[in-house]
Amino acid sequence: MPFKEKGGKLYSVQLDPKEIPGIEALGVTNVTSMADIPEPIDYALVAVPRQVSPFVLKDLIANGANGAGFFTSGFAETGEELGIKLQAQLVEMAKGANFNLVGPNCMGLYLPKAGVRFNADAPVSDDGRVGFLSQSGTHGIMFSLVAGANGIGVSRCASIGNAVVLDVSDYIDYLMQDDETEVIGMYVEGVRDGRRFFETLREACKRKPVIVWKGGQTEAGSRATMSHTGSLAAPSAIWEGMMRQCGAITTQNLDETIDTMKALLSAKKPRGNGMALLAQTGGQSVSITDAFARAGWDVPAFTDDTYAQLGEFFNIIGGSFKNPLDMAGTVQGKTETLDKILSIIEADPNIDGMAMELSAMFAARQWKANPATLDSTLDILKAHMTASEKPFVAILHPAHEMEYIGSILHKFHERGIPVFQSFERAASALRRVSDYWASR
Amino acid sequence: MTFEAVLAQARAEGRTLLNEVEAKQLLRDAGVPVTNTTLATSRAEAQAQAEAAGYPVVLKVVSPDIAHKSDAGGVKLNLKSQDEVGAAYDAILESCLKHVPGAKITGVAVQHMAPQGTEVIVGMTTDPQFGPVMMFGLGGIMVEVLKDVSFRLVPLEEKDATQMIDEIKGRPILAGVRGQPAADIGALKTAILKVAEFVEKHPEVKELDLNPVFAYPDGAIAVDARIVVAEA
16 A cells, blocks of 8 residues: 555544555455544544534534545535535535635645555656646546656645535646646546635646646537536637636646657757757658647758758658658668768757657567667667757657557656657647747 | 726726727737727717818717627728718718618727738637637637637736737738838737737726737827726
């Protein structure tokens, strides 16, 4: 249990000590009343029948507890009179006692450094740099898992549920002041105090990059948010205007959110719009170019000097180095040739960044046969990224090797090489990040 | 008249819509470029005001009971002499009373007819969640059909006004296309920022439309203005 391994003290509060079988065997002390906990509680997770929740809150306040996530649901979101009344009671009690109530109707907090998780599969790390808040429990959990799978460490993550005591703006306010959080991300469907949200977000965006994934951006989608969180739809054009005004980065789904964070954390700031595109084959050199051009990137010609240097060794039979590059026939798995190409292009003044395709079709066969070639290739990429002031992104489409590619991605993440599953995802993530830095 | 005085008068008359003359006077005082517009309550007054404004002039009915002025025959454009102004004044009253029997006619607004420029709109609406929101777009078909408009929440910084203008799809039109001159972007920015300041200063204003604003190579001017205030 990571929480205990990290030195945390855990109590189980159950009226019936046999409610959770085996809990004592895990070394968790069970008490039958909160009053039996001999010290102030840092954080409680409350999962009780809704009618009981006000009594639990009363005990927490009496204990001097710092805060609690209320997993318990069945409040105003049901539209029932009892639920609405119970929620109002929680709000009154919590606000009166200045108590940090997360939720209700939520997963609570994911604090990897403390070993507190809302899903047993979520990673535990001490050096997470991304803070996330989610109005949806599922998106909160999914984010914590998918971020982990993409090598993105989470500093703190909150599933905020009905957000009736602590609202979206409170969490943003916290994360913007949190030194361990370098990038803030959020999934929101709506906000209660629009003016405060606007002012808080604008302030947060001045301090660090903020990525906002808004649910319900279509008319049909906004009807869905109405029944999910009861959020009032803001006209999307007004929302978009507000996002630009604040300087937030907007995304439309989890993948875009993750991709943007990856580019923000792992790629250098682009200083211009000229991309060098390195593909393995002819067809892919066209596809990568279309994808980057559609995302607003220029694919300029290299300087004469670059062409002269490449011309000395580049195999133009079945290959090309005009930009884009079609280079598998030249590299032929030789890492020193790759190294040479990267060095020449990196030095080209027309080039502001590099995107390189790694082909599952060719590379996977070689890497599987000789795993050391994968490591040496990645080491070369890493060395170039470290030495260069220009952003570098890798694209590795899993193709028919989904399982194998999945098994080696950690090698990219460990080296901090931003790798994307399609040209389009790489191009648009880098676009968002580039636009963000350009607007600063 | 001060904003407070205009507001008090509108409320005393049970109106939330300020008339064109009131709206333009307040905006002009706030530094928003609008065509100078005066209220005439007689034929002779209209003629005298037309002389002062300079021909050609436009006459528009001012009535709390007439929302669609053109449909009621309440607008006469491009009037070039005292005689034309006099005849137009009579025609407006006759037509409006025929279309809306018993309508209260406050008078007729007289203004110099500004030369055609590139049409844009500058507006403000109140969002139930986010409060006052500024809007900018190209006039006519671009806003009505294509909804090519941009929004920012009040208060605005200068960069917000710049971005509002730059992010509409029809932006190249303002740079001048097909022999049309470029619009004075600086003047449009000023108009947006002055309107934003005005609505920030007067939270009673719930809706505001400058439609159209004529943008010229040198300057811009609002030729129609509409302000809705909150109920008392």
